[in-house]
Amino acid sequence: MSATEVKELETMAQKIRCHILRMTTAAGSGHPGGSLSAVEILTHLYFKEMNVDPKNPSWEDRDRFVLSKGHAAPVLYAALAEKGFFPAEDLKTLRKIDSYLQGHPDMKKVPGVEMSTGSLGTGFSTAVGMAMALTLDKKDNYVYALLGDGETQEGQVWEAAMSAAHYNLGNLIAFLDNNGLQIDGDISDVMCPEPFPDKWKAFNWQVIEIDGHDLNAIAEAVAEAKKDTGRPAMIIAKTVKGKGVSYMENEAGWHGKCPSPDEMEAALCELE
Numbered sequence: 001m002s003a004t005e006v007k008e009l010e011t012m013a014q015k016i017r018c019h020i021l022r023m024t025t026a027a028g029s030g031h032p033g034g035s036l037s038a039v040e041i042l043t044h045l046y047f048k049e050m051n052v053d054p055k056n057p058s059w060e061d062r063d064r065f066v067l068s069k070g071h072a073a074p075v076l077y078a079a080l081a082e083k084g085f086f087p088a089e090d091l092k093t094l095r096k097i098d099s100y101l102q103g104h105p106d107m108k109k110v111p112g113v114e115m116s117t118g119s120l121g122t123g124f125s126t127a128v129g130m131a132m133a134l135t136l137d138k139k140d141n142y143v144y145a146l147l148g149d150g151e152t153q154e155g156q157v158w159e160a161a162m163s164a165a166h167y168n169l170g171n172l173i174a175f176l177d178n179n180g181l182q183i184d185g186d187i188s189d190v191m192c193p194e195p196f197p198d199k200w201k202a203f204n205w206q207v208i209e210i211d212g213h214d215l216n217a218i219a220e221a222v223a224e225a226k227k228d229t230g231r232p233a234m235i236i237a238k239t240v241k242g243k244g245v246s247y248m249e250n251e252a253g254w255h256g257k258c259p260s261p262d263e264m265e266a267a268l269c270e271l272e
Contacts, residue, residue, distance in 0.1 A: 001219055005048070009215050012082060013043045014271055017244050019078035019091055021267050024258040027095040030103065033254035035075035037179040037212070037239040038146060042079045044218045045144055054084035057111045063141050064130050066115045068123030069148035069177065070104040071256070076113070077101055085112035120148070121156030124174070128160045131172035131232070142226075145174040150182030152193040158203070161232075165204040170229040173222060177212065179241035181252040200234040212237025244271055 001009075016039050024030035042065075046052070050063040067076045074094065081088040093099035100109040104118035114130070117123035127145035134141050151157060164172055176196060184190050193199075200207045206228045210217040218237070225233030241255070242248025245267040248259075259267060 001048070001216055006215050009040075009043050009047060012047050013039050013215075014244075015082060016043060016075060016078040017271055018268060019081070019088070020074045021245070021259060021264050021271075023074055023077070023091045023094040023101075025261060025264040026092045028258055029095055029256075030074055030258050031071040031256050032074065032245075032258060033181070033241045033248060033251070033256075034069060034148060034177065034179065035072045036243045036245065036248065037241045038069075038072055038075050038175075038177050039243065040213045040215055040218060041146060041175050041177070041237060042075055044215055044222070046079045046083050048219065049222055050144065051141070052083070052112070054080075054112065057085060061139070061141060064114045064127070064143045066123045066127040066130070066143070066145045067105060067113075067117055068127065068145050069120065069151050070117030070123060072146075072148070072177075073101075073103060073105050076105055077110070080110070080112040083112070086110070120151040121154035121160070123147075124151075124157055125160040127172060127174070128164045128169065131164065131169040132167055134171055135167070135169060139171075141171065143172050145172070147174060147176050148182070149176055149178045149180065149193065149196070150187050150190065152176070152196075153187075153191045161200070161203045161205065164232040168230050169232045172232040173225045174232065174234050175212075176234060176236045177239055178236055179239040181241045181250070181255065183252065183255045185252050196234075196236050200236070204231060206231045206233040207236065208233065209236045210238070212239035213243060246270060 131143040248254040
């Protein structure tokens with residue numbers, strides 16, 4: 001990417017981070033930590049990589065994105081709003097009664113959401129099904145999915161991984177948001193799912209390891225993944241939970257706790 005393109009994406013990433021902080025503070029609840037760690041990944045996908053049409057969310061020839069770690073809905077909502085799927089003004093209604101922007105994405109209510117997720121592992125399995133359907137229909141579209149590293153403690157994830165490799169789903173590109181933390185602490189202390197590269201390679205996936213906050217690295221990884229048309233790809237993105245907010249970074253306590261108004265203002269000052 002050119003320096004100008006990278007700068008534009010960095011600016012968008014900062015906008016998305018600010019949205020995450022404002023909407024979770026307004027809601028008085030939510031999951032800022034794991035939303036902030038995935039910002040660059042969604043920024044690249046929605047504003048550089050994916051072929052989607054906000055004016056026609058159900059366009060048959062679109063690429064698909066599935067947020068398998070559904071609790072990170074704030075980062076998805078912020079990206080969709082900035083892309084033009086719905087007004088950014090609506091982000092402040094997150095988790096409010098009668099709002100269509102609830103704590104986990106709802107495909108029947110939110111334009112641009114491909115799958116209702118929240119129960120960990122189900123989104124990834126659905127992404128595999130989408131990729132298989134597109135392959136059977138001889139479509140050239142790609143399916144992208146984002147998993148949390150703690151999510152891989154679910155057995156369903158590995159059943160889906162085995163199926164994707166068995167059916168040679170080269171149109172499936174998944175990202176692992178490897179921030180090392182989940183709601184109860186370090187993933188290695190809760191139920192260690194590592195080593196990630198060895199496990200995904202053993203399931204016959206193409207494996208690429210990157211810095212998940214480096215926009216150039218993300219772009220290069222996706223390009224590399226697309227070269228292998230016979231295997232699904234897992235991009236293991238090393239990230240920082242709470243990225244961009246000093247008091248949230250690498251703190252498991254911010255997995256599902258919102259900032260106070262004063263904490264939000266301090267965070268916005270850091271970002272802006």
